[in-house]
Amino acid sequence: MTYTKKIERPQPNCVGNPTTARSVYHLTLAGIVLCIASASQATTNFPQGPVEMIVPFAAGGGLDQNARAFSKAFSEILNTPVAVVNRDGAAGAIGLAGLAGAKADGQTLAFTPAVSLTSQPHRVKSIKYNLESFTPVCQVFDNIFAIAVLSNSPYKTLSDVIAKARAEPDSVSYGTSGIGSIPHLGTADIEAAANVRLNHVAYKGDGPMMQDLLGGRLGFGAVLASSVASQIQAGTLRLIAVYSDRRHPGFASVPTLKEAGVPVVQLSFGGVLAPAKTPTEVLQKLQSSCERAAKSPAYLEWAAKAGQVVDYLPAEDFARKLREDSQSKEATIKRLGL
Structure with a gap:
């Protein structure tokens, strides 16, 4: 009779085998550290290639010209190409929907008037984005x-x-x-x-x-x-x-509606937006660069010639204005039944 001896191979046991458990622990810890280091390096190295600046209206208009003048200054400060991409349609909703769905890495932004964000979602219920879909970078301009x-x-x-x-x-x-x-x-x-x-x-x-x-x-x-x-x-x-809350600098003798006796302000302002959840380190670089671009001599010279009102505000103030404008426009739209 032939006997076959079964060879039992030792099985890894992280609980019963202290040496193996320690090895697994150190490998896992090393992997976590490597991931954190890679993520940190990715945000530190921003931007990684060209930045796309969505303009949610057609090429050739006033907003498009404004965006191209601003993006030129923005590009020089970021030291990377900033490509203006027109995604028009649905009163700006198509372009902003594209930004809302973009990767939150700072490589895709929008240069847009507030109305596409503060008015359209109240009028068109099929729009999937709202204020929480974006992170304000900075206000750049007023349209009076x-x-x-x-x-x-x-x-x-x-x-x-x-x-x-x-x-x-x-x-x-x-x-x-x-x-x-x-x-x-x-x-x-x-x-x-x-x-x-x-x-x-x-x-x-x-x-x-x-x-x-x-x-x-x-x-x-x-x-x-x-x-x-x-x-x-x-x-x-x-x-x-x-209609604004201040006089137009190019037409200083023309009163505001309030000054003319009617307590109404209808703002039309805009600036740069990023997708929600953009990393803090990236946002900080975008925000500082946005301020420098909005205040750059080249952009201000273009704005003066074009009659464009430049009105820079930092991210916190821009976000507050967006919230207030959204509430104001929602009330008007409901009253009109639009």
Whole structure:
């Protein structure tokens, strides 16, 4: 009879074998340290290649030109290329949705007006992003809107417009670039504050609206102040009030709505956003670079020539303004049923 002896091989036992347990412990600890070191090195070495700057509106417009001038200064400070990428559509929602879904490593940012973040989610319920989807880097600019009338218009002040609308409801027509736009929301707030009714004519952009305004077919146009600088200089148009909380530096004689007697402010500001959960070390570098770019001589020189208002604010103040603006726009949108 043949007997076969079964060889028992020792099995690893981290509890019963102190030597093996210590080995596993040290290997695990080494792996953790290596991971931490790699992550630390990744954030320390930011940026790692070109940075993508999403502009959520079409190329060639005022925002696009602003973004390209800013990105040039930003690129020089970060010492890496900053590529402006236009992802337009849905009033900025497509571009911001792209940023919300991007990797939170600082390599993808957005240069955007606040309205796409503070207004659109209240109007379009299918939008998947909100304030918590992003981390503010810094505010860079203001877009100051104004009430523009023909130079021979009978409306010399905002009080003239309100008096006419109060005497004859819906008799004063005004044009904007579209329903839900900053000028539309701001003028709707004027109606509510003054208890009057105006006749809103919504256009698909400023171009067609300006044609009707210059043709005398509108009582006034609610426009970006800097965009009508040439018509004002030529004596074709006049500004009678601005929607912001301060006067436009290029039109210092034009009062704010509050100064004109109507307690309304409709802000249009913007800046740089990063995805939520971007590492602190990366954010710190982005924030300091954003400040330097916004205050750089080259960018300020471009802004002065373009009539663009630069209004830098650090991340904390930018975040606070975004929250307040979101609450304000939500209230107006609900009141209008938009």
